[in-house]
Amino acid sequence: MKITLKVWRQKNAQDNGRFETYNVADIESDMSFLEMMDVLNQQLIKDKKDPVAFDHDCREGICGMCSMVINGHPHGHVKATTTCQLHMRSFKDGDTIVVEPWRAKAFPVIKDLAVDRSAFDKVIQAGGYISVNTGSAPEANSVPVPQDMAEKAMDAAECIGCGACVAACKNSSAMLFLSAKVSHMALLPQGQPERKKRVISMMKAHDEAGFGSCTNTGACEAYCPKGISITNIARLNREFLSAALSSEQPV
Amino acid sequence: MSSEIATKTYSLSWLGHFFSSSVGRKLIMSLTGLFLCLFLAVHMSGNLQLLKSDGGRAFNEYAYFMTHFAPIKVVSYITYFLILLHAFDGVALALKNRQARPVKYAATPAGSTWASRNMALLGIIIFFFLVVHLKSFWFEYKFGAMPSVTYDGKEFKDLYSIVKEAFSQWWYVLLYLVSLVALAYHLIHGFQSAFQTLGLSHKKYTPIIQAFGWIFSIGVNLGFAIQPLYLFFIQQS
Numbered sequence: 001m002k003i004t005l006k007v008w009r010q011k012n013a014q015d016n017g018r019f020e021t022y023n024v025a026d027i028e029s030d031m032s033f034l035e036m037m038d039v040l041n042q043q044l045i046k047d048k049k050d051p052v053a054f055d056h057d058c059r060e061g062i063c064g065m066c067s068m069v070i071n072g073h074p075h076g077h078v079k080a081t082t083t084c085q086l087h088m089r090s091f092k093d094g095d096t097i098v099v100e101p102w103r104a105k106a107f108p109v110i111k112d113l114a115v116d117r118s119a120f121d122k123v124i125q126a127g128g129y130i131s132v133n134t135g136s137a138p139e140a141n142s143v144p145v146p147q148d149m150a151e152k153a154m155d156a157a158e159c160i161g162c163g164a165c166v167a168a169c170k171n172s173s174a175m176l177f178l179s180a181k182v183s184h185m186a187l188l189p190q191g192q193p194e195r196k197k198r199v200i201s202m203m204k205a206h207d208e209a210g211f212g213s214c215t216n217t218g219a220c221e222a223y224c225p226k227g228i229s230i231t232n233i234a235r236l237n238r239e240f241l242s243a244a245l246s247s248e249q250p251v
Numbered sequence: 252m253s254s255e256i257a258t259k260t261y262s263l264s265w266l267g268h269f270f271s272s273s274v275g276r277k278l279i280m281s282l283t284g285l286f287l288c289l290f291l292a293v294h295m296s297g298n299l300q301l302l303k304s305d306g307g308r309a310f311n312e313y314a315y316f317m318t319h320f321a322p323i324k325v326v327s328y329i330t331y332f333l334i335l336l337h338a339f340d341g342v343a344l345a346l347k348n349r350q351a352r353p354v355k356y357a358a359t360p361a362g363s364t365w366a367s368r369n370m371a372l373l374g375i376i377i378f379f380f381l382v383v384h385l386k387s388f389w390f391e392y393k394f395g396a397m398p399s400v401t402y403d404g405k406e407f408k409d410l411y412s413i414v415k416e417a418f419s420q421w422w423y424v425l426l427y428l429v430s431l432v433a434l435a436y437h438l439i440h441g442f443q444s445a446f447q448t449l450g451l452s453h454k455k456y457t458p459i460i461q462a463f464g465w466i467f468s469i470g471v472n473l474g475f476a477i478q479p480l481y482l483f484f485i486q487q488s
Contacts, residue, residue, distance in 0.1 A: 006357075019357065072358030098358050105351050168360045170368050171348035173273070203272055212351035213273030213344060215367060216444040222362030231452045238450025240274045250261060251268040 001027040001088060004096040005040060007052055013108050013116075019098075029089040033076060034059060034066060036088055054113040061085040061225065064160030067167070068113055069100040074164040074223045082162065082225040102163050104172035106210040119209035120161050120177060126205035127198035128181045130190050143189050156184035158226040165220035165228075171212025176220035178206050179236035180228050186239055196243035200251060203240050274448075276344055281448040283337040284441050288467065290330050291438075295474040302481055307411025308402055314392065314410045338378055345371035366436040367444070373437040380430035387417055418482035427479045431472045438468035 002025045010017030024040050031039070034056050041051035057065035066083040070076040076086040091097065099113065107115040145153075157180070165176035182199050185191030191198070214233060221230045244251045269275045297317070300309040317323050366373065388410065391397065397408040417423050442464035446452070451460070 017354070069356060069358070069360065072356060072360050073362075074360055100356055100358070103352055103354050103356055105353050168362055170352075170363075172351035173348075175273075203274065207273050210351060211273075212348035213277055214448075215348070215370060216440075216447045217363035217367035219360060219362035219368075223360065230447070234447050234450045234452030236450075237274055237277075237448055240272075241278065241450060244269050244272075244275070251265045251272065 001029060001091070001093045003027055003036065003088075003091065003094075006096065006098045007040075007112070008100045009052070009112055010101075010109050012111060017109065027088055029087070031088045032059065032084055033068070033070065033086040033088065034084050052113060053111040055115075056084060059084040062160060064162035067102050067115065067162060067164070069102065069167055071098050074102070074167040075162070075225050079222075080225055080227045082160075085225075102167040104163075104166050104211070106172065106174070107163060107166060115163075117161070117163050119211070120163065120174070122209055123174065123178060123202055123205045124161075124181065127194065127201040128185075130185060130194060132190075145188060149187050153184045153187040156180045156187070156228065156232055159184075159224075159228050160226060162225060164223050164225060166211065168219040168223035169212065169214075170217060170219065171215055173214050173220075174206055174209070174211040175214040175233050175236065176224060176228055176230065178202055179230075179232035182239055183232045183235050186235065195239070196247040196249050199236070199239040199243045200247075200249050203236075204251075276340060277448045279340045280337065280344065281445040283333045283340070284445045286333055287330075287337060288438065288442060288445075288471075291434075291471050292467075295471050298478055299474065301411070301414065301478050307400075307409065307415070310411045310414075311400060311407045311409060312402065315407050318392065334381070338374065341371060341374050364440065366440040370437060370440060373433045376430060376433040377437060380426070380433075383426065388413065415482055415486060418479045418486075421483070424479045424483045428476060431476050434475075435468050435472040438471070439465060442467060 002023065005022045005024060006019045007022060008017055009020045022040055022043075024036065024043065027036050027039060034054070037052060037054055044051045055065045055067055057063045059066075061082045061084060064082075066075075068075070068083045070083070070086070075081055075083045076090065078086055078090050101107075101109050101113045102115045102117075104115075106119040107117055110116050159177060159180035161177060163174075163177070166172050166174050169175075182202060185198065186195055216230070216233070218230055221228065243249060270279065297313055298310075300313050301307075303309045317327070391413055392408060392410055397410070398412055399406050400409045401407070418427075443457075443461045446457070446460050451457075
């Protein structure tokens with residue numbers, strides 16, 4: 001396959017950035033999108049040019065490191081797929097593909113297609129954990145969890161924190177991410193002691209990081225590689241409103 | 252001695268933090284939006300009296316009642332306030348949300364309905380319509396030199412003739428129809444979105460809310476649209 005790529009090149013956070021066009025030949029249809037980018041980078045290195053910086057790690061669709069908005073689709077146009085699991089057979093020979101980084105104030109570009117997602121870490125640090133003493137694992141049956149609650153909690157916990165929800169949202173809101181993190185603990189007994197404090201602190205960290213608010217468009221859900229549902233956002237709203245209004249936690 | 256946690260009280264500043272949080276601001280949009288939906292339903296059904304073939308008597312008597320009955324007057328001032336609150340909070344949210352993406356995409360992600368992405372634009376169209384609408388009827392009724400009619404020895408301002416006159420102009424009718432289409436799209440997303448913002452998402456009720464939202468949005472706007480069309484085509488002929 002031959003592909004024409006329009007790739008966003010940006011030296012650093014201060015640079016304005018621009019699109020560069022590259023022609024890449026010798027692409028196999030069973031290559032992943034990232035392997036195709038590897039081919040491009042080999043070509044650039046050979047030509048003594050600066051290779052394109054992009055994030056990747058496991059290349060198995062589970063780590064949440066890969067990103068890229070491909071032809072206007074975060075992680076590409078294939079549903080419930082990360083960029084590393086997107087294959088070139090999903091494109092046609094001779095296609096022109098526009099590749100951009102996640103675009104959000106809270107995710108500044110580090111270089112080219114790599115963005116700084118530490119805003120997500122700040123949200124997690126604000127309360128996305130349970131405070132327990134470390135030690136040996138407790139007896140599993142000592143805390144009963146109903147099956148349906150376990151399923152819902154696990155569905156939320158599937159979030160890999162890639163940031164596609166922010167990239168897809170017209171407001172660059174991280175509500176789907178935040179709601180997944182709040183939900184999976186609000187649904188389990190272990191999350192109860194810090195439930196109210198958690199949602200209030202994490203919401204504050206979300207807003208302070210510069211993410212927008214939710215317009216309920218559903219674009220995040222449509223592009224989430226793990227298919228996290230926006231019913232989690234409704235739960236987040238419920239959790240926040242009740243915690244902020246009924247508890248004595250400071251807002 | 253009591254602990255600090257037990258005795259500490261907060262000043263009112265927590266309310267400010269709450270309403271300026273992203274969900275707090277959306278709560279304002281949701282509650283004011285739902286109230287305005289109720290207002291639209293009342294406004295539309297009351298004005299269906301324009302369709303009566305009684306020379307406008309029922310409509311003029313209704314207009315008199317709506318502007319002179321004290322509880323209704325209180326509600327109408329609350330409505331004006333909530334329209335402004337909904338508009339200002341909406342604009343503030345839209346501006347803040349724009350700032351969250353300083354560099355735009357070359358190819359913009361979709362994955363959502365057009366209406367849901369353009370609520371602010373639709374809202375601005377509705378706001379400008381409201382300015383024209385209130386100037387034509389509300390302002391004239393309150394402060395303009397109105398013609399009057401007498402029913403059973405009592406004098407009434409003849410709002411009906413003003414309305415009929417306005418809707419004899421094709422461009423004025425067209426302005427209404429375009430604005431109603433904008434309102435319909437605004438409501439189709441807004442109605443169910445208001446419930447989602449309140450956290451009211453439920454496997455049993457959400458399908459009902461969504462279906463009702465559709466029927467409500469189309470129904471209310473059709474009810475409104477009939478009025479200028481009837482006056483333009485039937486009454487003028």
